[in-house]
Every structure is written in C-alpha cells, then in structure tokens.
Amino acid sequence: MKLFRGFGAILYKEFIVMLRDPTTLFFMLIPPMIQMVAFGFALDTDVKNMGLIVYDQAHTVESRELVDKFVNTETFKVVGHVESVQEMESEIRKGHAYAALQIPPDFSRNLRVGHPVTVQLAIDGSNSTTALQALNTGLAVTMMESIKQLLAASGMSSIPIEVRPQMLFNPAMKSPNFFIPGVIGLVLQMATLFTTAMSIVRERERGTLEQLLVSPVSRWGLMLGKLIPYFCLGSAMAALLVVIMRFVFQVPIAGSLLGLTVSLLVYVFVLLSIGLLLSTRAENQMQALQMTMTLILPSVFFSGFIFPRETMPWIFYAISTLLPATYGIDLIRSIVLRGAHFSEYWPSLAILCAMAVGLFSLCAARFKRKIG
Amino acid sequence: MAAPMIECVGLTKRFGGFTAVDHVSFSVEPGAIFGFLGPNGSGKSTVIRMLCGILEPSEGSASIDGRSVVEETDELKELIGYMSQKFSLYDELTVDENLRFYGKLYGLRREALRKRFDELLALTHLEPYLNRRAALLSGGWRQRLAMACALMHEPRVLFLDEPTAGIDPVARRELWDLLFEFSGRGMTLFVTTHYMDEAERCSHVGYIYLSKLIVCGVPDELKLMPEVNPLGTRRIDVTCEHVTVGLQALRHKEGISTATVFGQSMHLLVDDAVSDGRIREYLAEAGIRSVDLRPISPSLEDVFVALTAKHSAAGGGERI
Numbered sequence: 001m002k003l004f005r006g007f008g009a010i011l012y013k014e015f016i017v018m019l020r021d022p023t024t025l026f027f028m029l030i031p032p033m034i035q036m037v038a039f040g041f042a043l044d045t046d047v048k049n050m051g052l053i054v055y056d057q058a059h060t061v062e063s064r065e066l067v068d069k070f071v072n073t074e075t076f077k078v079v080g081h082v083e084s085v086q087e088m089e090s091e092i093r094k095g096h097a098y099a100a101l102q103i104p105p106d107f108s109r110n111l112r113v114g115h116p117v118t119v120q121l122a123i124d125g126s127n128s129t130t131a132l133q134a135l136n137t138g139l140a141v142t143m144m145e146s147i148k149q150l151l152a153a154s155g156m157s158s159i160p161i162e163v164r165p166q167m168l169f170n171p172a173m174k175s176p177n178f179f180i181p182g183v184i185g186l187v188l189q190m191a192t193l194f195t196t197a198m199s200i201v202r203e204r205e206r207g208t209l210e211q212l213l214v215s216p217v218s219r220w221g222l223m224l225g226k227l228i229p230y231f232c233l234g235s236a237m238a239a240l241l242v243v244i245m246r247f248v249f250q251v252p253i254a255g256s257l258l259g260l261t262v263s264l265l266v267y268v269f270v271l272l273s274i275g276l277l278l279s280t281r282a283e284n285q286m287q288a289l290q291m292t293m294t295l296i297l298p299s300v301f302f303s304g305f306i307f308p309r310e311t312m313p314w315i316f317y318a319i320s321t322l323l324p325a326t327y328g329i330d331l332i333r334s335i336v337l338r339g340a341h342f343s344e345y346w347p348s349l350a351i352l353c354a355m356a357v358g359l360f361s362l363c364a365a366r367f368k369r370k371i372g
Numbered sequence: 373m374a375a376p377m378i379e380c381v382g383l384t385k386r387f388g389g390f391t392a393v394d395h396v397s398f399s400v401e402p403g404a405i406f407g408f409l410g411p412n413g414s415g416k417s418t419v420i421r422m423l424c425g426i427l428e429p430s431e432g433s434a435s436i437d438g439r440s441v442v443e444e445t446d447e448l449k450e451l452i453g454y455m456s457q458k459f460s461l462y463d464e465l466t467v468d469e470n471l472r473f474y475g476k477l478y479g480l481r482r483e484a485l486r487k488r489f490d491e492l493l494a495l496t497h498l499e500p501y502l503n504r505r506a507a508l509l510s511g512g513w514r515q516r517l518a519m520a521c522a523l524m525h526e527p528r529v530l531f532l533d534e535p536t537a538g539i540d541p542v543a544r545r546e547l548w549d550l551l552f553e554f555s556g557r558g559m560t561l562f563v564t565t566h567y568m569d570e571a572e573r574c575s576h577v578g579y580i581y582l583s584k585l586i587v588c589g590v591p592d593e594l595k596l597m598p599e600v601n602p603l604g605t606r607r608i609d610v611t612c613e614h615v616t617v618g619l620q621a622l623r624h625k626e627g628i629s630t631a632t633v634f635g636q637s638m639h640l641l642v643d644d645a646v647s648d649g650r651i652r653e654y655l656a657e658a659g660i661r662s663v664d665l666r667p668i669s670p671s672l673e674d675v676f677v678a679l680t681a682k683h684s685a686a687g688g689g690e691r692i
Contacts, residue, residue: 005479006479009473009474009475009476009477012473012476013465013473016469017462020464020465206458206460207456207457207458208460210421210426211460211521214426214449214453214454215477215478216478369445370427371421371426371427
C-alpha cells in the first residue's frame, strides 16, 4: 500500500485530464488510423502494369504474339509504339515507360527456320525493385517461348525438370499482408510514446509537479497512475488497428487472437514506459518531442519493418536488438501471418515482458522526488 | 518558549558557483505568522523548497516539528501544506475535482474527505464555482482554490509563496483574514511577500537580501533596533502641499539623512541638531507655507531600508 501511495488519486486525475484534453485524444486516435491506411496502401511493392514501349520492326503475327505474352503476365502494359531506337530510349528517359521491347525485322523469318533470334529488352534500372521484376518477367516469358520451340523440335512432351512452388503463408504473395502487421507495430509506437513522453514534463512546465512532490505520493504510485489511463487508450487503439487490418485490408489472422492480444498489450506497456522514462529526463515538452523522434526513426529502419534484420551490418543488427519495435513487429507478424504457436514466439514475448518490467522499474527508480 | 515549529541552522544552497541561500538560520514558533521578505531572486523560494523537502540543502540543516527535511521527508510531507507562486492547479479539472484529487492524494478516506471538503468550502466560499474548470477561475478564486487544496490534509504548517501576487485588494484582504483565522487555530504560517503592509501584519518577519538573512524578529522589536534609530536622530512626518517640491527642497540638506514621500506627506530621518523650525525654513524657501510636523516611529520598510544600506556598506556584495 505504501509503495503505491497516491496511485488512486493520480489515476483519478489522469483519466479526467486525458478525457478532457481533446488534442491528446485526437492525436492518439485519428492520425494512427490515417497512417495505418496510408502506409497500407502506399507500401504495396507488388509491381503491376509497368509501362512498356514496343519497337516492333517485324510487324508479324509472331511478333505481336510475343508482345501479347508480355502483356498477359500483368506485369507489363503497352503504353506506346515507337519507330526508332532513339525514341525508345527517350521514352524511358522521360519516365513514360519502365521498359522497352525491340523486335528485329527478321524475327519471324529466323524463328521459322530455327535460327536464333535476339529481342532486346531495355529496362529502366534506376528503381531496382521494378527493374528486377521487369527483368524476371521478361526472362521468364522468353524462356517459356524458347522451351516451347525446343520441345516441338525434339519431340519431347514435357520439360525435364519442373518446379511446383508452394507459397506457405500469404499464398497470393500480396505485399500489404506482409507490411500491414508491421505498420501496426510502428503506428502504435508513434502514438503511444508521445502521450506519456509529454505527461510528466507537462506537469513540470506548469508547476504542478512541484505540488505533487510536496505531497506524500510515492514514485511507483505516480508512475503507475500516469501510465494506466494511457494504457487503456493505447489498448483501444491497438484493437482498432487490428480491426482495420482484418476488415479493411482483409489480412487474415492465422494464429491465436489471445496470443496477439497479450503481445500487443505488453508491447503497448513497454512503449508507454519508454515515454515515461523520457518524460522524467526531459526538461521541457520540446525536448521530450525530440527524444521521441530520435527513438522512432531508427525503429522504422532497423526493426525489420522494411529490411530483413538478418542481412543488416552487425552494428545495425545490434541496434535492432535493443528496439522494442523489433520484437513487437516480429510478434505481430509471426502470429498474424505465420500462425505461430506460443512455443514458437515466446522468446520475443519474453524479451518484451522483460523490457516492460525493466523500463517501468527504471522510471520509478530514477524519478527523483526532488527538484533541481 | 515552546519548541520551534520550523528551525533552520546554517541552511545553504549552492547552484554551481552561485550561492542562492547563504547560511540562513532562524526559527518560527508554533502558531506564528512568519513573513519572509526580500527582493526577487534573493532566495525566498529556495528556502521554502528546502523546508518542503523537495530541494536538497548544500549545507546546514532544517527541521519542521523536529523532523529533518532531508532524512524524514515522508513524515514531513504529512505535516506541511505548500501553495506555490503560480497557484499550480490542474486546469482541466473542476474546482470540485481539484479538491477531491488533493484529498485522495493525501489518503483521505471517503468520510474524512467529505467532512474536510465541506469545511473548506464554508471557509473559502467556493461553492458557486464547484463545477467550473480551474482554468476559468479569476486570480483571486484560483488562489483560494490552491489554498483549499493545500489545506485538504490539515497541515500543521502552511507555506505560501507570494500568495497575493497579482490578485485584487479585496481578495488580498480576505486571504489575510483567513490566514489570521488559521493562525488562531494553531496553524503555523510561513508567507513570502513583497508588500510591506503585509509584512506589518505578520507576528514575525525575516528579511533576506543577496542570499543572506539580514534580520529576523518581531516587527515592533525590529523597529527599536539601534541601526534603525541612530543615536541623536529622530523620525518625523511632514504633511504639506506640493510634497514632491518639498522633497527636492529637503533632500540634500545637512542633517537630513533620508526623505521619502508617503502619499500626501514625507517621512524624514533628521539629526536632533536640525530643529523643526529649521525644516519649516527650508520648505518656506521652496515656497511651501502650511506645514504640519509630527514625530513618528519607524515602519518596517524603514527597518529594511536601514539594514540593507548597512549591509551594502559593510561590503555585502554588489547591489542588484
């Protein structure tokens, strides 16, 4: 009782302050939803309908068939026909198309007599993601055509080796499915960190902290009383984001909902504790804001949200192991996308729990009941 | 004499190379209204913060009702109430909620809280504003609410840091009436202020100047100090027309050490060698005829002016 002295009073006050402060409520609930939807749609790395310029010098049935094969992959879309190599290059430079296909005049003639033919596929390499996709699709289309020709010539009925790929988890390979659970992790971090990061420093600025320090409130009571209201709000937000993921983006939850709930709650608690810790250190709200930004940025890059952690240089990998977002995002992805069981995801959850206990204790222990 | 309620011995606070409070020692009896005076930045708030246990002294010790402000802070906090300079309240909370919050903070149970709540409402007349947000209260009502909040747990000592700064005269008068009432009930009050008339109302005063406590005691006794009443001088009140003209006429005359205007009159400190007739002559020279002279005793302001001058002359550092 003595350890948490004043907890009830702080809780009472913080709930009222939180619910009466429309800006906090607004910033905690609205931008996260907008960010979630915006991120979800923008982070679609599936490449479809890339602009393709055709320079068909053959003008034959076969050449048109080849162009159709390219278009049928849905990767390409013909955006124009040109009549010279210069025009071809210029169209790509202007950004009108990502790729250009040049079919030589003797294409059909050589094909019919079995002579090798060369078609040229020029690709805009400045965006490596789209370039790679264009290259792979172009190669696949021409390889299939070549194999067909060879099969016909050799009299064999099927090719020697056939791969039957099977996509486990996310069978349609939709990239939103991969990113959206991660987005939940990031968006939660942004919204929750700010709320508690401001909480103590705001009282310091207004002078009410001095009034609290004169009272017999204990540090644990003060910290917990400050954290719980935002924990409730943060949990509500997490639930909202999961609903958006499930019903707006149609990402199915493969694993247990209970596991996901527990993971999200622990994750939110860790984030709020970090916010509180920053708040006890910061001298004014501006400083608290800067500290929060300093923490959020590396989380975007090093948490495995975009780039796989395993391929990072060791220094960034080391940073990533310290970020709660790394474990939060990992848990959400494992449970939502891969349907992981507790026995498979517990290490990340254990680390988050340890962070929660450690950081919150640090808040209470390092908070000085003195000024100056 | 009863054991002191507040006692400081050599209390010192240094911030880096700057000494904000320099070996301050004093004691306050139970039930006293102790007025703590001094210019801005002289260290008043720093002393209060150390006495409230939220600022660690660099040197020296202090205790409240025998409890050290450094070692026994938990017990100390039950004993004291503190009303800071800015009347720090939660603006989002209503008057009612602010009071409840402070009651809960000090662990008041339901029954005790309601009883105390009603008592303070009766005392401060805050009822009509119960459902108003603190942000929307005027200065005087904010101050009353801040005081009621600081009193929820019935402290034995109440610290008020410039409680009357920026509030209207009626509210100021009413606040002092309340303070006298508390004092009458046995509460010890420690009040900082800039106003000399408020200082005159205190049972004890201390004056801090350039981080040092230069005087401390009962106002009437301070007025009898030899530094304030140098041998062979007397204080007189001069009432006449055109006091500002009169002031110019008297200011640099031999034997008149201080001359200050108080509304329609001047207060002079003159050598006994300068007769009343001589003063009338000086004024007549400036064209002022109808003059009324009467002897007066020094005010607290005179006390502080005299002691500050002496302190500065003794090499007490630069004047701000």
